[in-house]
Amino acid sequence: MERNVSSPLNMTTVPTQLLVNATGDINATVKPFSVFDGCDHQVEGILFDLTLQCINVFLGFPANVLVIAILIRNRKEPSTSDIFLGCLAAMDVYFSAMPPLSFLNLYLWHSKGVWSALKFSYGVKDTSGPLFLSCICLDRFVAVVFPIQFGQLKHIKYRLSLSVLVLCLTFAYSAAKTVGGLPNFEKVFTGEVLATFTWMVVCNMSILWVLKRSRGAGKDEMHPMKRKAFKMVLSILCIIVFNYLPPVALFPFEDFYSPDVFRCYVQPVGFAFLNVSSTIQPLVYLCRLEKAQFLSDGCVKKCCPCAAEENTKAPPAQNT
Template identity: 50%
Template sequence: MEVFYYNSSILYIHTPANSSIEGGDITVYERCKAMPIPLFIYLGLQFINMFLGIPANLMVLWLLHKNKGDSSTSDIFILHLAILDVFFCLIPPLEFANKLYLTTSSTWYVLRFFYGVKDSSPLFLSCICMDRYMAVLHPITFTELKDRSHRKVCTVVVWLITLAYAVAKSVDTIPNFAKVFVGMILAAFAFMLFCNVAILRALRQSGPGRDEMHPVKKRAFKMVLIILGIIVFNYFPPVALMPFYDYFTAEVLNCYVHPVAFGFMDFSSSIQPILYLSREKIPNARCCCFKDRGSGNPTNPS
């Protein structure tokens, strides 16, 4: 078991070691049979993520399409983040079969690719924060660049980085590749913290009185604060636990710590669209069914 742990260059529950699990004669469940509850918590969160995250992200995509004429400059990043999350939310059936029944190595390549795509979602979150930061702190430059062409280029670059990262994680041949994930999360956290402090400072200085705060700055601060919260509560725990790995046995680390930490990280694929939808006005579907008696136009029943 010691060889199993120390040969792993990447975290086990998201990417197991090449030597002991992939293509071996036992499943992940059999290896963690002494403490199976965290594994089932992880799988449960993944299935909740699938049934909740897919419709929520599709709703986000629908709203972005419907409100195209009144869109925000950040919508292009929100759209691609929703596509990424829908893509990731498709894996629970394969993951369930792989961890409980399969011992082949081929499925791990597919799952690691999906994990790599998910690991890169903080890049899109950082793009949203950058867009809001520019809108509040550098409004003149922001207005000059409002044609969004540079945002499309930024989106393409992020996708290229995401796919390159996912492929590298899938093949699992780069030593200490987990440090890339750690660096990405820490960089995103530091950048979003900087954006929050800068926007908060600008928000407090808006208007002659502190109670007169510009609504655009308020919305920008709220968005960046929500994204920072997602990073702290969903992405930061696996990274924060890394300095303490030497205090855990291999079994506890791989069968208890990692499933819980990564389960809540993956659940961000549902939390992100739900938080977005909570900020948007979702059209009432009943409006199309109720007509104003006098004019024949749709009317809001509420």
């Protein structure tokens, strides 16, 4: 009798103990939430990134707002790449407004919801910047290298469709980055930035080569407008190299770093150069303008003296 009674008790006790041990192991492996993403004792790289992002707050945000205002004002005589510039500026305005939330969440709120919103904004910057810049380079490439085909593709529907596609890819990537947990997800951005960097360099080098060869027969001097376009493309190429070369040079070698070093030092430093493009890109656009409608001549000369000097020498450019 005693054997028959004790046997069921033992059968129910053992699974209960196993269940307790299993839940204990699960709780032991779950990492507590950290706004530093596991870099609580290695914050130098993150702070370096946020320090450069502060430039976006004070310079990039108003510069991108000004770019959008100028594009809206010039909507009756738009350039073919204005829709790409407008989308890029809008995404940069959104991203440039996030650093204050980052600092508040790191040192005051420690909110998981805010951290998710910040990760979404990082995803927007990771994808929208390279892709919209690639679209701008594509537009300029076709205009210079294939002018006849460019004339046949001037309708806005092509650029609008491409912009919608880029926005869909951007928000899909951002949502996946926010959710997290996807295997080898970092390699998606590595592949993206490698492809877009290569494409932008090839496009701009091709444009420079065509403009260099476009001198008239027996002429040593390039046409003033072509010379201006040459300098503009060269400056854009330098910016692309400055902003995108660090992540291109660092991220493909992820396997050579320890996980902590890559996550806490390599990634933040690489992204820092990419993130500051939210300031550099609109400033370059504003300096290229013959006259900024919302700025006085004195302000233009102070902000962009080189551009102001060139604009007094060269005739106004026609939109393409």
